[in-house]
Each structure stands twice: as structure tokens, then as C-alpha cells.
Amino acid sequence: MxxxxxxxxxxxxxxxxxxxxxxxxxxxGVSDALTGGAAxxxxxxxxxxxxxxxxxxxxGGIKVGEDSYKLxxxxxxxxxxxxxxxxxxxxxxxxxxxxxxxxxxxxxxxGAVASFIANEDAVMLVGxxxxxxxxxxEIPNLVRTRPPADxxxxxxxxxxxxxGHKKVAVLGALDVGFYASYVDAFExxxxxxxxxxITRESFGLKDRDMTPQLxxxxxxxxxxxxxxxxxxxAAFIYRQATxxxxxxxxxxxxxxxxxxxxxxxxxxxxxxxWDLRPTELTxxxxxxxxxxxxxNYTAKxxxxxxxxxxxxxxxxxxxxxxxxxxxxxxxxxAVAAALRELPVPxxxxxxxxxxxxxxxxxxxxxxxxxxxxQWQGGNWVFVQDLPSDAEAYSKFLSxxx
Amino acid sequence: xxxxxxxxxxxxAIGGVYVLIALGLTTVFGILGIAHFAHGSVSxxxxxxxxxxxxSLGFPLLxxxxxxxxxxxxxxxLIEWLAYRPVRNASHINxxxxxxxxxxxxxxxxxxxxxxxxxxIPTNLSRIFDIGGVTIPELRxxxxxxxxxxxxxxxxxxxxxxxxxxxxAVAENRDAAILMxxxxxxxxxxxxxxxTALGVCxxxxxxxxxxxxxxxxxxxxxxxxxxxxxxxxxSIPGAIVxxxxxxxxxxxxxxxxxxxxxxxxxxxxxxxxxxLRPQGLMGxx
Numbered sequence: 001m002x003x004x005x006x007x008x009x010x011x012x013x014x015x016x017x018x019x020x021x022x023x024x025x026x027x028x029g030v031s032d033a034l035t036g037g038a039a040x041x042x043x044x045x046x047x048x049x050x051x052x053x054x055x056x057x058x059x060g061g062i063k064v065g066e067d068s069y070k071l072x073x074x075x076x077x078x079x080x081x082x083x084x085x086x087x088x089x090x091x092x093x094x095x096x097x098x099x100x101x102x103x104x105x106x107x108x109x110x111g112a113v114a115s116f117i118a119n120e121d122a123v124m125l126v127g128x129x130x131x132x133x134x135x136x137x138e139i140p141n142l143v144r145t146r147p148p149a150d151x152x153x154x155x156x157x158x159x160x161x162x163x164g165h166k167k168v169a170v171l172g173a174l175d176v177g178f179y180a181s182y183v184d185a186f187e188x189x190x191x192x193x194x195x196x197x198i199t200r201e202s203f204g205l206k207d208r209d210m211t212p213q214l215x216x217x218x219x220x221x222x223x224x225x226x227x228x229x230x231x232x233x234a235a236f237i238y239r240q241a242t243x244x245x246x247x248x249x250x251x252x253x254x255x256x257x258x259x260x261x262x263x264x265x266x267x268x269x270x271x272x273x274w275d276l277r278p279t280e281l282t283x284x285x286x287x288x289x290x291x292x293x294x295x296n297y298t299a300k301x302x303x304x305x306x307x308x309x310x311x312x313x314x315x316x317x318x319x320x321x322x323x324x325x326x327x328x329x330x331x332x333x334a335v336a337a338a339l340r341e342l343p344v345p346x347x348x349x350x351x352x353x354x355x356x357x358x359x360x361x362x363x364x365x366x367x368x369x370x371x372x373x374q375w376q377g378g379n380w381v382f383v384q385d386l387p388s389d390a391e392a393y394s395k396f397l398s399x400x401x
Numbered sequence: 402x403x404x405x406x407x408x409x410x411x412x413x414a415i416g417g418v419y420v421l422i423a424l425g426l427t428t429v430f431g432i433l434g435i436a437h438f439a440h441g442s443v444s445x446x447x448x449x450x451x452x453x454x455x456x457s458l459g460f461p462l463l464x465x466x467x468x469x470x471x472x473x474x475x476x477x478x479l480i481e482w483l484a485y486r487p488v489r490n491a492s493h494i495n496x497x498x499x500x501x502x503x504x505x506x507x508x509x510x511x512x513x514x515x516x517x518x519x520x521x522i523p524t525n526l527s528r529i530f531d532i533g534g535v536t537i538p539e540l541r542x543x544x545x546x547x548x549x550x551x552x553x554x555x556x557x558x559x560x561x562x563x564x565x566x567x568x569x570a571v572a573e574n575r576d577a578a579i580l581m582x583x584x585x586x587x588x589x590x591x592x593x594x595x596x597t598a599l600g601v602c603x604x605x606x607x608x609x610x611x612x613x614x615x616x617x618x619x620x621x622x623x624x625x626x627x628x629x630x631x632x633x634x635x636s637i638p639g640a641i642v643x644x645x646x647x648x649x650x651x652x653x654x655x656x657x658x659x660x661x662x663x664x665x666x667x668x669x670x671x672x673x674x675x676x677l678r679p680q681g682l683m684g685x686x
Contacts, residue, residue: 035517035615043517175661202661206620208611211411212655212663219404232519232612243529243538244407264521264612 023061023070026329028053028319029092030075031085031113032103032127032312037205038080040231040260041105044309045127046075047301049102052316055296062320065327071316074098080105082112089113093122099332100125100323102315105308107131107178117142123336125319127311128255131178135365136400141336143364145311145318145350147278151393152253153182155370155386156226156276157189160251165223166195168251171213171237172228174202179228182253186226198222203233210237214244224249231256235264242269253277255308258379267378275380279351279371280307293349307380310349317347318359340364353390361394403534408656409649414541414610416648417548421603422625423632423640424555425596431572431635432592434493435485438500440600441622442507443480447473447601448608449515452522462524469601477597481590489589504619512615519614522605544606551602552641555595559637568592572635631671633684642682647671 030049033042053071056062061070074096078085085104092098102125104110110129117124118139126134126144130152135144160168168190173179187197198220201213214237217225225248227237234254238261241250251274261270293313297305318339323329326338344352344359350368355361367390373380422444429437447469454465484503488495528539559565570578571588579585607613607621628647632639647667654666674682 035512037519037614037616039517040519201655204664206616209411209415212408212652213660215404215407215411216656216660232614236611243541244536245529245531263519266527 024067025072026062026069026100026323027072027074027096027098028316029089029096029098029101030073030103030312031078031088031092031101031109032075032105033080033109034075034077036079036081037230037232038106040256040306041128041308042078042080042103044297044306045103045105045312046073047297048305048309048311048313049073049316050075051297051300052313054300056316056320062323062329064323064329069323069329075103078103078109080109082108085109086112086116089117093120099123099329100319100335102319103127103312104129105312107134107176110134114139114142121332123319123332123339125315125339127315128308129178130182132181132397132400133177135363136397139364141332143318143336143339143360143366145314145366146308147365147367147370147390147393148397149178149182149253150185151367151388152276152278152370152386153185154189155388156182156251156253157186158193159276159372159386160186160224160226161190161193161195163224163249165190165249167198167221167223168195168226169199169201169217169220169222169224170197170226170228171201171203171210171217172226173205173230173233174200174228176205176229179253182228183226197226203229203237205230205233207233208236209240211240211244214241214246218244218246222248224251227252227254229254231260232264235261235270238273239265239269250274251276255280255306257304257306259304260306261375262378267375270375271377273375274383275373275375276386277307277370277373278368279382279385280310280368287349287351289347290349314345314348314350314352317345318342321345353388355390355394361390361397363394363397365394365397367393404656405653406533406535408652410535410537410541410545411656412649412652413645414544414548414648415651416645417545417552418603418606418610418621418644419624419628419648420552420641420644421548421599421606422621423628423644424552424637425599425603426622426625426629427632427635427637427640428568428592429596430629431637432568433485433489433496433589435496436500436626437596438622439480439503439507440596440625441618441620442504442511443473443476443597443618444600444604444607444621445613445618446476446507446511446604447597448522448604448613449511449520450601451605452520452608452613453515455523456520462522466602466605469605470598473598473601474594477594478590480597481593485589485593504622508615508618511618517615519612520608521612522608524609540609544610547602548606551599555599556637556641558595564591627668627671629681631674631681633681636681636683636685639681639683646682 030046032046050073053073057070061068076088078088099122104126105128107129124142130149132148231254322338326334342359353367370386370388372383451465451469454460526540530537567583628643632643651667655663
């Protein structure tokens with residue numbers, strides 16, 4: 001009998017101990033373009049969040065006080081559409097009870113969510129969406145890993161001017177705000193060096209035939225072409241420019257991977273094209289973290305990651321460290337404040353330029369360096385850094401209403 | 402002058418695609434009075450299928466197109482038989498709803514079978530011809546030639562063959578066609594077969610020249626209906642003229658007026674034509 005009681009007591013103690021040590025689960029949300037034209041950016045971001053969550057879970061999860069949390073990712077497709085994004089985030093907050101929402105590849109959808117997120121008990125971590133106004137609204141519970149487009153556009157303008165080009169023709173998705181702001185900042189720097197934009201031609205996100213615009217540009221005899229837009233139409237522009245015999249330097253702002261471009265254009269058609277963008281993931285210039293990220297992502301999903309996808313991977317690690325620093329998964333204001341105090345975590349892939357020693361500035365904005373990448377022999381090759389003054393831009397950003 | 406000619410050549414390639422889509426739509430509309438909204442999605446199915454046969458199964462391009470065309474012919478029969486025949490004698494609104502449902506179904510199937518990624522049919526046609534200063538990529542040239550060939554073939558079929566005459570007879574006056582001994586039950590089946598095969602051709606052209614992706618079919622069918630209205634509802638010559646006019650107008654508008662408003666300008670031209678000729682360019686008043 002005694003033996004029986006001892007056995008039961010021991011079993012109860014074990015059960016109790018197991019219950020005490022039981023891991024908790026923290027749901028985090030992803031709202032991103034999983035289908036549609038922007039899925040080239042959104043799906044890799046969602047994959048990156050899941051991969052980071054799996055890595056964190058494999059290492060024991062997130063330690064918050066005495067508790068340990070495993071991450072569970074709930075991802076919804078917002079199709080880069082403002083209405084769908086609003087619905088997705090409402091569903092995450094209202095139905096799933098999620099307090100931390102990541103992803104957000106595209107500016108229109110992100111802007112819609114940013115317009116109400118300040119009133120929610122949630123923290124929003126923005127990835128690839130580059131519209132400047134997202135971090136000028138003084139939203140305390142929002143941070144962004146990608147720098148604004150005009151920060152990069154100014155650096156690109158300086159670079160192209162230094163190449164000696166005086167007449168630049170622009171072909172871009174200019175009805176999209178952040179592409180237009182990239183071109184505006186580019187033009188400002190080009191003008192300072194005595195150059196000018198001789199035409200601004202535009203295309204829609206679903207357009208794939210840009211030969212009419214390119215024919216017009218060909219007649220204007222530019223020194224160079226600047227292409228700003230999503231990778232798919234941009235790839236068609238590079239291909240069609242070659243087909244039309246346009247033989248001038250081609251610069252771009254697209255952040256597409258080799259694989260994405262090669263679906264549309266041949267490597268010969270891409271040869272010599274420049275991409276002037278934040279120093280995102282490019283295997284030839286990646287840090288050790290970047291190389292590991294590339295290898296792990298490729299092994300996990302059977303496809304190479306897009307250059308911009310680490311913005312979302314880095315969000316996940318930033319959130320992990322902010323949760324651990326805040327010591328809570330419930331108090332979103334504390335977590336948002338911890339994000340703004342966070343030094344650059346060691347696990348991140350992108351090469352951030354901290355402002356005041358912190359990953360995010362007072363506006364919740366992170367900065368990477370900008371780089372000039374050139375297509376050489378089938379790969380994007382990092383050629384040089386572009387002038388990038390994160391401290392100065394951060395001050396400028398703070399002056400914008 | 403060279404720029405104008407270049408823009409016209411640019412417009413002819415996409416105009417040829419519009420013509421093929423519009424021919425498929427106009428024959429169905431002429432015979433059955435059905436706005437076959439699923440035509441764009443069916444067309445994309447043809448493009449996806451060709452891509453799959455070439456990229457995944459290693460078929461030579463021409464063989465893949467042939468197989469896709471044959472499957473398109475069968476698919477057309479199935480669409481008529483399973484989707485539209487049951488509502489043939491019902492109110493037009495029933496066929497309208499079937500058309501919308503079919504569109505969603507085919508789009509869903511495309512997404513399920515072929516995924517959400519944009520695909521481009523590989524052709525290996527990369528030569529570029531320069532004719533008097535006008536640049537014509539090899540692929541574009543073949544697309545224009547193939548579209549012209551199909552348009553001629555379709556015109557000859559409708560004008561010169563007994564089946565074509567029967568199709569025209571049913572389109573003109575169904576009751577009189579019955580009295581003349583035309584088998585009106587098989588005509589819709591033939592029309593849908595031809596229409597779908599033309600759609601498959603258009604899908605292959607879009608997929609090789611540009612890309613196939615979810616949503617492209619809807620864009621294509623909108624352009625197809627615009628051509629239909631511009632050329633005249635149910636008119637085959639109207640579809641040909643309308644498609645070319647729309648394609649070239651878009652190119653000229655983007656090249657000489659504003660690339661930002663090329664679609665708007667093309668539709669303004671269309672509205673202007675309709676104000677002058679409400680029946681369309683080649684429609685009967």
C-alpha cells in the first residue's frame with residue numbers, strides 16, 4: 001500500500017513538474033502577399049518568418065521571464081491589397097488574438113494597416129514596404145526593417161551622376177508612391193551634378209509589354225535608363241530594351257533575385273544591368289549570417305530566397321529580443337518600446353547601420369547600407385557601397401509630418 | 402516616321418492577341434448570345450498547359466502547342482456540353498451566371514494545377530530583325546504571322562466551308578437555319594471548340610511574348626470584350642479590325658501621348674468610335 005501511495009505521489013509530482021515546465025505557445029501573425037503580382041516579395045517574406053520561428057523554436061523558443069514560448073506563425077494572404085490587408089490584420093487581432101504582426105512587403109497594403117494600428121493592442125513590424133510615410137506618422141507600435149525608398153534613391157542619383165550620365169530616361173511604376181519618391185530623390189541628386197531626367201514613362205504593375213515606352217525612349221537618345229518597379233515588369237523592360245537595340249547603361253531599383261529575372265530574360269539580356277538598392281541579400285556579398293540564411297532557406301523551400309526576404313527574417317529576431325528584453329508577451333507597449341531600444345541582434349542577415357547604437361531610430365525606422373549591384377555572368381555582383389548617411393536621414397525623417 | 406512604324410509594329414503583336422481572343426468571344430456571342438467571361442481563363446489554361454508540356458515534360462514547343470490545341474478543342478466541347486447547354490433555353494441571366502461561375506472555376510483550377518507564379522513559355526527565339534530601321538524581335542514576328550494565319554484560316558472557314566456557312570446561318574436566323582436543315586445542336590459545340598482553340602493560341606502567344614499569371618485572363622477578357630464592342634457585337638471582321646485598332650492605339654498612345662494613360666486613351670478612342678457608330682466599326686445598324 002505504502003509503495004502504491006509513493007508511486008502515485010511520485011507520478012503526481014512528475015505530472016505536476018511536467019505541467020509546470022510545459023512550453024507555452026505564442027502566436028505571431030504574418031500579413032503578406034502570398035499570391036498575385038507581389039507574391040515575388042510577399043511569399044519569401046512569409047517563408048522567412050516561418051524559418052526564423054522554426055530556428056527559434058529549435059533553440060528552445062523565446063525566454064520571457066520564467067516562461068519559454070514556442071512561436072506559432074499564422075499567415076494570411078493580403079495580396080498586397082489594402083482592403084485584403086486590413087481584413088487579414090483584423091482577423092489576426094480580433095479572431096486569432098495575435099499581438100505581433102510581421103510581413104508587409106508592399107506599401108499600399110502596409111499603409112492601410114498603419115493607418116489604424118496605433119489604436120490596436122498590437123505591434124506591427126514592417127518588412128519590404130518602402131513608402132516613406134509609413135515611418136513618418138509617429139506610430140509608437142510600428143517599426144520597419146527596410147529603409148525608405150528616397151533614402152536609397154538619393155544615393156542612386158549620386159552614383160549615376162558620378163558615372164557621368166547627363167540625360168537619364170526613367171521608366172517606372174510611377175503611380176506607386178515609393179517608386180515615385182525614389183525617382184524624385186534620384187532626380188534631385190542628378191540635377192545637383194548637372195544631369196537631368198529627360199522623360200518619365202510609366203507602366204502598370206500588370207503591364208508586360210513596355211515596347212511603346214521603350215521605343216519613345218530610344219528616340220530620345222538617353223545616356224542611361226533608370227527602371228523602377230516590381231521585378232517581373234522590370235525583367236520584361238530589360239529584355240525588351242535589348243530586343244529594341246537600346247544599348248545604353250541600364251540602372252534599376254527592383255530587388256529581384258537572379259532566379260526571378262531569369263524566368264523572363266536571358267542572362268545575356270541582363271548582362272551589365274545595375275540594381276541600386278539597399279544592400280540586401282546577395283550571395284556574393286553576404287555576411288556569414290547571409291550565407292547561412294541562403295543555404296537554410298534553399299534547403300527548406302527548394303528555391304533560393306529573394307534578396308529582400310531577410311527583412312522579414314530579421315523582424316522575427318528583432319521581435320524575439322524585444323520580447324525577452326521587455327519580459328512580457330502581453331504588454332505590447334513595453335515590447336514596442338523595447339524594439340526602439342534594441343541594438344542590432346547578432347542573428348540578423350541584413351547589414352544594418354544603427355542610429356545611436358540602436359537598430360531602429362526614434363521613428364521606428366531601421367537603415368541598411370545601400371549598394372550598387374551589377375549583373376555579371378548570370379549573377380548579381382556587389383560592386384560598391386553607395387553613399388548612405390543613416391544618421392542624417394533619420395534626422396530628416398523626424399522633420400516630416 | 403520610323404518611330405510611328407515601330408509603334409505600329411509594337412501594337413500589331415498585342416493587337417493580334419486581342420483579335421484571337423475577340424474572335425473566340427464574338428463567335429460564341431454571335432451564335433448563342435452568351436458573354437463567355439471564362440474565355441480569358443480558358444486561354445490562360447492553354448498557355449499554362451503549353452508551359453507545363455515544354456518546361457516539365459520536355460515536349461518540343463510546336464508539339465506542345467499542338468497537344469494544347471487538341472485539348473482546347475475537347476475542352477470547348479465539354480464547356481458547351483456541361484456548362485452552357487443545360488441553360489440554353491433558359492433566361493439569359495442563367496447563362497450569365499454560369500459564365501461567371503465558370504470563370505471562377507477555371508481560375509481556381511489554373512491556380513491549383515499550375516500555382517501562383519508567373520510563367521513564361523520558353524521559345525529560344527532570340528534573333529532580332531531590322532527592317533528599314535524598324536526592329537522586330539523574332540518571337541514578335543512569329544506571333545504576328547501566326548495571328549495573321551489564324552485570322553485568315555478562321556475567315557476562310559467561316560466563309561467557305563459548309564460548317565462555317567451553317568454557323569453564319571444560325572447566327573443570322575436560328576429558326577430559318579433549322580428550316581434549311583442545319584443541325585443546330587452541333588453548331589454550338591463546334592463554335593465552342595473553335596473558340597477555345599483560338600483562346601489557347603492566344604494564351605500561348607501571351608505566355609511566350611509576355612507571361613501567364615493569375616489575373617491575366619481577366620485582363621485579356623476585358624480587352625476582348627472591348628474589341629467586341631469596338632468592332633461590332635458578333636461580327637468576325639469587326640473583331641479583326643477592332644483588335645488591331647485597339648492594339649495599335651494603345652502603342653501609339655503610350656508612345657506619343659502618355660504611357661500612364663494608354664489604357665484610358667484607348668478606351669476614349671473606343672467610346673468616340675461608338676458615339677459615331679453605335680453598332681461598332683463593322684457591326685450592322
